[in-house]
Amino acid sequence: MSKRKGQKQVNRMVQEQLAAERRRTRTIWVGVAGALVLILAGVVGWGILQSQTPDAFVSPPGVTNDGGDKAGIVAAGEGPDTVEVYLDFLCPGCRQFETVATPTLNQLVAENKIRLVWHPLGFLDSQTSPSGYSTRAANAAACAADAGKLKEYGEALFANQPAEGGPGLSDDQLIDLGGPVGLNAPSFARCVRDMKYRDWVTNVNDKAAQRGLFQTPTVFVNGQVLQEPTPGNITAAVG
Numbered sequence: 086m087s088k089r090k091g092q093k094q095v096n097r098m099v100q101e102q103l104a105a106e107r108r109r110t111r112t113i114w115v116g117v118a119g120a121l122v123l124i125l126a127g128v129v130g131w132g133i134l135q136s137q138t139p140d141a142f143v144s145p146p147g148v149t150n151d152g153g154d155k156a157g158i159v160a161a162g163e164g165p166d167t168v169e170v171y172l173d174f175l176c177p178g179c180r181q182f183e184t185v186a187t188p189t190l191n192q193l194v195a196e197n198k199i200r201l202v203w204h205p206l207g208f209l210d211s212q213t214s215p216s217g218y219s220t221r222a223a224n225a226a227a228c229a230a231d232a233g234k235l236k237e238y239g240e241a242l243f244a245n246q247p248a249e250g251g252p253g254l255s256d257d258q259l260i261d262l263g264g265p266v267g268l269n270a271p272s273f274a275r276c277v278r279d280m281k282y283r284d285w286v287t288n289v290n291d292k293a294a295q296r297g298l299f300q301t302p303t304v305f306v307n308g309q310v311l312q313e314p315t316p317g318n319i320t321a322a323v324g
Contacts, residue, residue: 142284145227147235149202152305153292155285157202158227160236162194166323169202169305171298172239174222175209175253180243182302182314187240189316198323203239206293206301207286209249218253221277223286225259228276229268237266 144155151157151169160170168190172179193199205227207220222242229238241262247253254262260274276282293299304314306322 142288143281144285145230145235145282146233147230148285151202152204152296154288156289156292157204158230158235159200160203160239161190161201162197162199164193164197164199166199166307167202167305168193168199168319168323169204171204171206171293171301171303173206173209173219173301174226174239174242174246175212175219175249176301177246177249179302180246182304183240183243186314186316186319189319193320193323201236203235204289204293205239205286207290208293208299208301212249213247213251213253215252218247220283220286221253221256221280222259223289224280224282225263225277227282227285228273229263229266231276232268232270232273234263234266234268238263238268241266 145158147159148155149157149159151167152171157169170182172183190199190201194201203226205223207217207223209219210216212219226235226239226242229235242259245254245258245262256278259277263269263273302314304311304319306319307324309322311318311322
């Protein structure tokens, strides 16, 4: 092989290696660019999602972390044992539970044995026409907490519970229920109409679902669910 021919082969090999290296470099940069695009898209998507999710919500007085962050609200008592009640103001079973259990719960509160925590839910929103009464009633109950009248107003809601399938109580009716329990201030009416605590009720719903709860009434005593929340079982579970 001549010297000139050998040099040509060497040059060709070098050119092929350089071309291959350029292809590899181009492939690497295309991959890097693609990864950067995906990362940027993810960051933008996360930013959009975050902008659509409220950073905070307004909570009524007396909220607790029982059952999740700001998921409960103290209805009565400061005793050492905690009784949690998950309720929906449209739920007939909740009304029956409140009728049967309230005397026992009131006695335990009076004896300074329990702290009674309510979790007002909007689980049955779809059971009225138009939908949404459960959340409106829970919001109204939270509005009553502004004046320290949560339990009294909640009992009034159960005493005047509308039938499932109907329209539920109107805002005017919810406001009127507050009068007999001392909720006569314009701020209560404004809170009810403005749905001030709607996002808080949504939070209560979410935390209940995270706790694996999808029915009402459900009762916990010191973090343990009662399979049969009768007055006797509640009393027995309280230390």
